[in-house]
Structures are given as C-alpha cells and as structure tokens.
Amino acid sequence: MSGRFxxxxxxxxxxxxxxxxxxxxxxxxxDLARETSLTEASVSRIVADLRTEKLVEERKESAPHAGGPTALVTLSNNINVLGIELSNSRLSLGVGNFGGTLDYVERMPASPNLDQDEFERLFSASAVALREWVDARGIDLRQAAMSIPGYGREAGNPIFPWDMARLEGFLGKVLPGLPLALTNSVVAQAAFNRYAMPSTYAVEGDHLFLFVGHGVAGVIVNEAEPIDAFSPFEMGHMVIERDGLVCRCGHRGCVEAYTSLRAVSTIIGVPGNEILARGDRFLDALEVDNVARDMLRERQFLLGLALGNALNLHPVPAVVISGWPSLTPESDRSAIFDGLNQSLLGGYDEGRLSLSFIAPSIGNDPKAALSYAAYCFVSGGGLEAASDARAMEETA
Amino acid sequence: MSGRFxxxxxxxxxxxxxxxxxxxxxxxxxDLARETSLTEASVSRIVADLRTEKLVEERKESAPHAGGPTALVTLSNNINVLGIELSNSRLSLGVGNFGGTLDYVERMPASPNLDQDEFERLFSASAVALREWVDARGIDLRQAAMSIPGYGREAGNPIFPWDMARLEGFLGKVLPGLPLALTNSVVAQAAFNRYAMPSTYAVEGDHLFLFVGHGVAGVIVNEAEPIDAFSPFEMGHMVIERDGLVCRCGHRGCVEAYTSLRAVSTIIGVPGNEILARGDRFLDALEVDNVARDMLRERQFLLGLALGNALNLHPVPAVVISGWPSLTPESDRSAIFDGLNQSLLGGYDEGRLSLSFIAPSIGNDPKAALSYAAYCFVSGGGLEAASDARAMEETA
DNA sequence: GCAGAATAATTACACAGTGTAAACATGGCG
DNA sequence: CGCCATGTTTACACTGTGTAATTATTCTGC
Incomplete structure (x- = not known):
C-alpha cells in the first residue's frame, strides 16, 4: 500500500x-501507468517530455463513460527506422515507421553462401539509393537493425561465417551516425510477431518463441521485463540421438539434422523455401506417401522430445512454435506432444504448458528486422546516441 | 567519465x-566501493548505517603503505541464522553466524522416504531444544533456510513429495517471526561453496555449479549480479537415450538414470553414501573390474554429452562439477570432455569453457543451508521483515 | 619525534526522479 | 447550467546519488 520511492x-x-x-x-x-507500474504523475511527466521531443503524439479520443480519458497516446509516425534482413535466399532492406508501414523496400536475390565481399558490394549500391530516397523526403532515420541467420554464437556463425567486427565497421561507414543493432533472425521474428502482429499472437506473459526453419532456434520473450525482453535460445544443436544423422555443425544427432527445413525437404522431395511458400496444408497438396508422412511425424516427435528437454532446463509457461510444423495437420502435429510427454518432467499438461502454433511469416522481409530496429530504438529510451553513449560510460 | 546519477x-x-x-x-x-560500483562516499554512508544497526563491525587493520586504509569492514558475528538440511540419510539443523562457525547442531537419521508427518514430529522436538539453546544465550536469529533435495519443480518434488504450503505453514508456526527460505539442496551447496569455501573454489565470473549426486542438478551462479545470484538448472531429466534406462521420474533415458549416485552404486556394488564417504580414489580402493570401469567412463561420457547440450542452450564460460565424477581418476574423467566434444557447438575448447572439479563436501550438513540462509539475509539488505514486507508490496 | 606526503573517510551540496496530495480540466447527466 | 466522476497536471517533500571540499590516519624521511 505504501508505495515508497x-x-x-x-x-x-x-x-x-x-x-x-x-x-x-x-x-x-x-493504462500506461498500470502497464509500466508508474504513477499517473510520472507518466504525465514522461509523456510531456516525449511529446516535446516529438516522439509521441496525442489524439483526441473520448471514452464512452463520464470523465473518461481524453487523449490516446501513440508513438509518432515521424520516427523512421531501417531494417536489413539477410536470409538464405535474399537480402532485403527497408524503411518504416512505428505505424508498421514499410515505406521503402529493396530486395535482392542472394545465395545461401553469400560471402562478405559480395554483401558489401551489394549493400553499398543499395545504400546510395536509400540515402537518396531518405534525403529527398527529409526523413531522419533513428535506428538500424540487421538480422542474420545463426547470429550470436560465441563459436562463430555456422551459416554465414562472417567477421562481425568487419560487418559492424562496414555498416558504420556506409550508414554514418546511425545506431546499429545486429541480431539473430529468430529474435527479429519474435519482435515482428510481438510488435507488428499482435492479433495473431495471443500469448501473454513469459514464453518461448520457437522457430523451426533452416535452423531450430528460439527466443525467450519476457513480458515481465518489458525491456531487454529477448534472450536467445539455441535448441537446434541439442544432440538427441547418439551417432545419429550428421548435422551441418559437424556433430551427429542434433535436433536440426532431423527437424530443419532442409531435413524435411529431403523427406518430401520439395525445396525448403517452397514448403513455406505453399503455406497451409502443404502436406495435403503434396500427396506425400505414408512413409514420408510417418517420418514427418517421427521428426515432430523428436522436436517435442528436445523441447521437453529444453523446458526442463528452462521452464516457461508457454511456447509458440512457428515454422513448418505449424503447417502440418493437427493429427500429425500431436507427435510433438508425444515427444514432450517423454521428456518434460511431469509430462505434458495443458494447465502447466500452453503450446500454440502460428504460421511462419514469409515474404514480408525486412519487416522483422524493422520491428527489431523499432524495439532497439524504444529500449534505448528514444534518446540520442550521444546521451546513450554517455549512459554506457556510466555503467562501465 | 561523467558518472552521473x-x-x-x-x-x-x-x-x-x-x-x-x-x-x-x-x-x-x-575495495568495497570498487566491487559494488558505488562511490566511496556512498559506501561510507551505507557502512555507517549498517554499523549503527550492528550488522557490520570495523576492525583496526592498517595497510603496509602510507595512507592505506585503516579499518577492515566485516559482517558482525552477532547475526545468527538457522540452517535446516534434509538429505537422503538425515535431517540436520544448526545455528551459525557469518564467521562460518556452526555453534549449535543437531543431526537425526532419516529415511529417504521420510514423510511429512514424521518430519513434523522430528522437527517439533528439535525446535524446542533449539529454542532453549537460543534463549539461554540471548541469541537473536534473523533468518532461517531449509534445503530439500529436488525442491523447486512446478510439477512437484519427485524425491520428497511433500506439500510445500503445509511445510511453510508448519515452519512458520514452529519458528514464529523468523523469515524462512526454502531452496533446493544444490542451491544451498552452491551457496556453501561460494561463501564458506572460497579457497577451494577458484572460479571467477558467471559459471554453472553442477552437482552429481542422487540427482543431477546445478545452479547458474551469476557473479555479475551479486544479488539474485542463484538460478536453478535442472539437468538430470534431460532425455539423452530414447527408450533408455528407466528413471525414477517415470521417463526413459534421463541423464539421472545413467549418472546418478544410485546408477553408479549399482555398477560398482557399493551403497551410494559410501562412495562419497570413501572420498578420494574411491575407484582405486575398490579394485573395480574393467567392465565396471568402462561403464563408468561411458556414464561420464553421457554426462558430458548432456552438459554440452545444456551449454548450447545456456552458454556459460565456466563449469564446476561436484560429485562422484570429481573422485574418478583424471584419465577416466576425460570421457566427460569426449561427451562435450560431441554436443557442445564448436567442440570443447579450453579457451571458451573452463571445466573444473571439486570434491563433494560430505558430512558438513547443515552448513550448506546455513550459507544459503546467510545469503538470504544479506540479499534482503539485512532489513527487518517488516520493511521487507513493505518492499514486497511496492513491487506488487 | 615530527613535519610532510599519501591516501582514506566523511561531509556539504546540488541534482534527478520519484510518490502524495491537492488543484485543475473535461465531458456526461440531470 | 451546475454537479459529478474521472483524468491530468502541479507543488512539495523525500531519497539516494556523485562531486568536491574537508578532515582523519598512517607511513616515511630526517
């Protein structure tokens, strides 16, 4: 009750x-005061600050009942961020604002083995066009973010074995003065689902967002700590079958070797990117034989087994799975629950673990990187890089 | 440089x-100012506060050089805490202070299946004796902690399937007005090694303390965040062998089924508690045959494999292993590294992962619970329960 | 022994960000 | 048109901080 300082x-x-x-x-x-655990007085001061900085706007909107709130606070659409997204098939970049629009976009085909020299050549050209577009409209970019598959491992990135220091240096030179964040594609995906698609994403509270694509990786999304909300969760290289299938990481029996898009595409004889492109009911349309179908069930079982193992280590009340398993019929998907039942302590129990599936979003790059850029801007308090740098010094 | 507020x-x-x-x-x-990232001015104020509350003392101790510090600040030995430790073989309780002494101790044999009724009977009697001892000396207990094997799982404790609410209620009644913390035995072990045995525990920075005993569990010890430093890490029930050995959790192929003390004692035909009691070179003394020895190597391999899996999910730069593997000859122990090499991304690399072994501490119960109680007292800022409760309300 | 050097410890001060409570604003309703 | 219910802002007191000046302590060299 006291509510002290x-x-x-x-x-x-x-x-x-x-x-x-x-x-x-x-x-x-x-509502803001409630969500942020601040008093209305504090919210008032902060919003006033943010408004003078033109970071937020207020729109008149009265409530139906007497004495309701008068103005809806929204982020200003004048703030623009840049997203750069690298995937196995293309490199894309785009500019957008907090309204979720994608005002500028360029997409270039790129090989899964795109090397760093080639990337720099590609991006340099794009950056010139981008700069022109931005300058012509007087747009003031505030934050850039680039998402890269496999980013973030100590041991280096097995997919794009680039030199991260060089990448940062390069982008710093090509995009001078623009704060830059690098992140894993999965983290960007999670940010996208959280910020740009709140409707399809009904999960509340702490949860694991697990993406099953070329890799099998996830993010712990921590709703309780609204900032610093994404921490990576690498599940693809958990060994679940000793002396099992060879994985691209060099080990044997990794989850990824069994459940990645590549593994699945081998089973059903369809290129990986086509699976996702076909979307819903990709199995039905294919008329896969029963052998392949059983194998897919088996693979989903293994996914569930690994997920259970992971949840034993890091308990979380909810999991959202995105990727090809979301496209399989529910009867096949149940194999995931079977797998969970064989590893998750206490077995799978609806009351303790909520498991949901969302369709993998495809072809909307670089919206994920854009969402992550928005998150980065926002989690820095919307402060200028200068004062941000000072803040860094403080903690050091 | 700026060092703002x-x-x-x-x-x-x-x-x-x-x-x-x-x-x-x-x-x-x-040194305090450096370790806590506070200015000396702030340390001065805080120490002054703590001294008036008699939580810390200052002892004259001059440095060898000119103008050195004048007084060593230490925790007051007048603060007493209570530790209660439940293990597979006994129940012990003791009172100690921050000097690490154990001034009062009572140990009662207890079965691994000790039920809650029996515990309450046992403890009620002990509590009376304890209260007398405490009152006779005018000792003011400030915190109690009880460590329980298997504590902390959502799905309930598979080892001691007690009702935790009832336990808290009971202890609250028997030890009125005394703040109480329940925790997992492994967490208490980690606290013990961190606070009571800093000499044998040369690890700096974030690390995983992994205890291989009746269960296989660990704690992430986070040195960077000095408070809230222990977060549990349940590894024992990671399934590493589908359709493998049956585990007491009901699943098959769990790490625990292969590497727990129980599993090992079956292999070498010696009761679990005796293995640890024999201590160093327990294998040599036993003249185990080569078949058993190979099996033990295999089990350690599996432990390494699981550890690698766990570290892929939750990277940590150092691991300290305590338990029977610490007692095996180094040549056998190398199997752990072999296992790591087959799961840890990038393989085992001395530069990226430091792995060390410490002997399991045996027979010093309830010092671990005592250390954890000290940690609890300290992490509450040494404030009275009343103000602590107020603080809880604030955050709520 | 005693001045001086070197460092530690304390204190006065200004400052930032908070919550409380009071004052002010707004819109619906009789 | 005034009342009422609620939202919003503001005046104020408070806490904990860092800076910088002040005071205390101990060793060194003579």
Missing amino acids: VPRSRKQTRATVLESLLRTKGAFRT | VPRSRKQTRATVLESLLRTKGAFRT
Whole structure:
C-alpha cells in the first residue's frame, strides 16, 4: 500500500513507456501507468517530455463513460527506422515507421553462401539509393537493425561465417551516425510477431518463441521485463540421438539434422523455401506417401522430445512454435506432444504448458528486422546516441 | 567519465555491500566501493548505517603503505541464522553466524522416504531444544533456510513429495517471526561453496555449479549480479537415450538414470553414501573390474554429452562439477570432455569453457543451508521483515 | 619525534526522479 | 447550467546519488 520511492533511471522509465506504446499501438495514460507500474504523475511527466521531443503524439479520443480519458497516446509516425534482413535466399532492406508501414523496400536475390565481399558490394549500391530516397523526403532515420541467420554464437556463425567486427565497421561507414543493432533472425521474428502482429499472437506473459526453419532456434520473450525482453535460445544443436544423422555443425544427432527445413525437404522431395511458400496444408497438396508422412511425424516427435528437454532446463509457461510444423495437420502435429510427454518432467499438461502454433511469416522481409530496429530504438529510451553513449560510460 | 546519477534502491545497495562482505569475509572500504560500483562516499554512508544497526563491525587493520586504509569492514558475528538440511540419510539443523562457525547442531537419521508427518514430529522436538539453546544465550536469529533435495519443480518434488504450503505453514508456526527460505539442496551447496569455501573454489565470473549426486542438478551462479545470484538448472531429466534406462521420474533415458549416485552404486556394488564417504580414489580402493570401469567412463561420457547440450542452450564460460565424477581418476574423467566434444557447438575448447572439479563436501550438513540462509539475509539488505514486507508490496 | 606526503573517510551540496496530495480540466447527466 | 466522476497536471517533500571540499590516519624521511 505504501508505495515508497523506487528509483529508476530516466532512460529506463522512458524505455518502459515507449515499449508499452509500441506493443499496444497506443494507450491512454491510465493504462500506461498500470502497464509500466508508474504513477499517473510520472507518466504525465514522461509523456510531456516525449511529446516535446516529438516522439509521441496525442489524439483526441473520448471514452464512452463520464470523465473518461481524453487523449490516446501513440508513438509518432515521424520516427523512421531501417531494417536489413539477410536470409538464405535474399537480402532485403527497408524503411518504416512505428505505424508498421514499410515505406521503402529493396530486395535482392542472394545465395545461401553469400560471402562478405559480395554483401558489401551489394549493400553499398543499395545504400546510395536509400540515402537518396531518405534525403529527398527529409526523413531522419533513428535506428538500424540487421538480422542474420545463426547470429550470436560465441563459436562463430555456422551459416554465414562472417567477421562481425568487419560487418559492424562496414555498416558504420556506409550508414554514418546511425545506431546499429545486429541480431539473430529468430529474435527479429519474435519482435515482428510481438510488435507488428499482435492479433495473431495471443500469448501473454513469459514464453518461448520457437522457430523451426533452416535452423531450430528460439527466443525467450519476457513480458515481465518489458525491456531487454529477448534472450536467445539455441535448441537446434541439442544432440538427441547418439551417432545419429550428421548435422551441418559437424556433430551427429542434433535436433536440426532431423527437424530443419532442409531435413524435411529431403523427406518430401520439395525445396525448403517452397514448403513455406505453399503455406497451409502443404502436406495435403503434396500427396506425400505414408512413409514420408510417418517420418514427418517421427521428426515432430523428436522436436517435442528436445523441447521437453529444453523446458526442463528452462521452464516457461508457454511456447509458440512457428515454422513448418505449424503447417502440418493437427493429427500429425500431436507427435510433438508425444515427444514432450517423454521428456518434460511431469509430462505434458495443458494447465502447466500452453503450446500454440502460428504460421511462419514469409515474404514480408525486412519487416522483422524493422520491428527489431523499432524495439532497439524504444529500449534505448528514444534518446540520442550521444546521451546513450554517455549512459554506457556510466555503467562501465 | 561523467558518472552521473544511476539510482538504486536502498535495499539493493545494502544487499550489494553485504553480499560482497559475505563473499570476501571482510574488505576495506576502497575495495568495497570498487566491487559494488558505488562511490566511496556512498559506501561510507551505507557502512555507517549498517554499523549503527550492528550488522557490520570495523576492525583496526592498517595497510603496509602510507595512507592505506585503516579499518577492515566485516559482517558482525552477532547475526545468527538457522540452517535446516534434509538429505537422503538425515535431517540436520544448526545455528551459525557469518564467521562460518556452526555453534549449535543437531543431526537425526532419516529415511529417504521420510514423510511429512514424521518430519513434523522430528522437527517439533528439535525446535524446542533449539529454542532453549537460543534463549539461554540471548541469541537473536534473523533468518532461517531449509534445503530439500529436488525442491523447486512446478510439477512437484519427485524425491520428497511433500506439500510445500503445509511445510511453510508448519515452519512458520514452529519458528514464529523468523523469515524462512526454502531452496533446493544444490542451491544451498552452491551457496556453501561460494561463501564458506572460497579457497577451494577458484572460479571467477558467471559459471554453472553442477552437482552429481542422487540427482543431477546445478545452479547458474551469476557473479555479475551479486544479488539474485542463484538460478536453478535442472539437468538430470534431460532425455539423452530414447527408450533408455528407466528413471525414477517415470521417463526413459534421463541423464539421472545413467549418472546418478544410485546408477553408479549399482555398477560398482557399493551403497551410494559410501562412495562419497570413501572420498578420494574411491575407484582405486575398490579394485573395480574393467567392465565396471568402462561403464563408468561411458556414464561420464553421457554426462558430458548432456552438459554440452545444456551449454548450447545456456552458454556459460565456466563449469564446476561436484560429485562422484570429481573422485574418478583424471584419465577416466576425460570421457566427460569426449561427451562435450560431441554436443557442445564448436567442440570443447579450453579457451571458451573452463571445466573444473571439486570434491563433494560430505558430512558438513547443515552448513550448506546455513550459507544459503546467510545469503538470504544479506540479499534482503539485512532489513527487518517488516520493511521487507513493505518492499514486497511496492513491487506488487 | 615530527613535519610532510599519501591516501582514506566523511561531509556539504546540488541534482534527478520519484510518490502524495491537492488543484485543475473535461465531458456526461440531470 | 451546475454537479459529478474521472483524468491530468502541479507543488512539495523525500531519497539516494556523485562531486568536491574537508578532515582523519598512517607511513616515511630526517
């Protein structure tokens, strides 16, 4: 009841408020105060600050009942961010604002083995065009983010074995003065689902977002800590079958060797990117034989087994799976639950673990990187790089 | 350089300072300021506060050079905490202070199947004796902690399937007004090694403390965040062999089924508690045959495999293993590294992962629970329960 | 012994960010 | 048109911080 003084830094409170706005696409002050655990007085001050900086806007909107809130606070659509997305088939970049629009986009085909020299050549040309577009409209880019499959491993990236220091240096030179964040594609996917597709993504609270694509990786999305909300979760290289199938990582029996898009495409004889492109009911349309179908069930069983193992180590009340398993018929998908039942302590129990499936989003690159860029901007409190750098020094 | 205002709550700063003192067994103010990232001014104020509350003491101790520090700050030995430790073979309780002494101890044999009724009977009697002892000396207990094997799982404790709410209620009644913390035995072990045995425990920075006993479980010890430093890490029920050995959890192929003390004792035909009691070179003394020895190597291989899997999910730069593998000859122990090599991404690399072994501590119960109680007291900032409760309300 | 050097420890001060409570604003309803 | 219910802002007191000046302590060299 007492509610005494609990200090937080200016950057942190601003970040909390902005993240809430990004997630909810606008909120009344009262709701903001509740979501951020601040008093209305504090929200008032922060919103006033943000408004003078033109980071947020207020739109008149009155509630149906007497004395309701008067103005809806939303993020300003004048803030623009840049997203760069690298995938196995193409490189794309785009500019967008917090409204979720993609105002500028360029997509270039790229090989899965795109090397760093080639990337720099490709991107340099694009950057010139981008700069022109931006300058012509007087747009002020505030944050850039690039998502890369396999990014973030200590041991180096097995998919794109690039030199990250060189990449940062290069982008820093080509995009001078623009704060840059690199991240794993899965993290960007999670950000996209959280911020750009809140409707299809009904999960509340802490959960694991697991993406089964070329790799098998996930993110722990921590709703309780609205900022620093994404921590990576590498599941693809858990060995579940000793002396099993060879994986591209060099080991044998990894989850990825069994359940990646590549493994599945071998089973059904369809190129990986086509599976996702066909979307819903990709199995039905294919008339796969029963042998292949049984194998797919088996693979999903293994996925469930590995997921159970992972959840034993890191318990989470909900899991959202995106990727090809979301496209299989529910009767086949049940193999995942069978697998869970053989590893998850106490077995699978609807009350303790909510498991849901969302269709993998395809062809909307670079919206994921864009969402992540928005998150990065917001989690920095929307402060200028200069004051941000000072903040870094403080903690050092 | 600038070092601006970075607010923290009073409780948190106090906790940071106290934890540092608990870990270092006393420090000069200058060192304290460095360790806690506070200015000497702040340390001065906090230490002054703590001293008036008689939580810390200062002992004159001059440095060898001119103008050195004058007084060593240590935790007051007047603060007493209570530790209760339940193991497979006995129930023990003891009172100690921050000096690491165990001033009162009672140990009762208990079966691995000790049920909650019996526990309450046993403990009620002990509590009376304890209360007398405490009252006779005018000792003011500040915190109690009880460690229980298998504690902390959502799905319930498979080893001691007690009702935790009932346990808390019972202890709250028997030990009125005494803050109580329940925890897993492994967490207590980690606290013991961190606070009571800093000499044998040369690991710096974040690491995983893995205990291989009746269960296989660990704790992530986070040195960077001095408070809230222990987060549980359940590895024992990772399924590494489909349709493998039956585990007491009901599943098949769990790590625990292969590498627990129970599994090992079956292999070599010696009761589990005796293995640890024999200590060093338990294999040599036993003259186990080559078949058994190979099996033990195999089991350690599996442990390494599982550990690699776990580290892929949750990378940590160092691992400390305590338990029977610490007692095997180094040539056999190398199987752990072989296992790691088959699962850890990038393989085992001395530069990226430091793996060390410490002997399992045996027969010093309830010192582990005592260490954990000290940690709990300290991480609450040494504040009275009343103000602590208020702090809880704030965050709620 | 005693001045001086070197460092530690304390204190005065300004500042930032908070919550409380009071004042002010807004819109629906009788 | 005034009342009421609620949202929003503002005045104020408070806490914990860092900076910088001040005071304390101990060793060194003579």
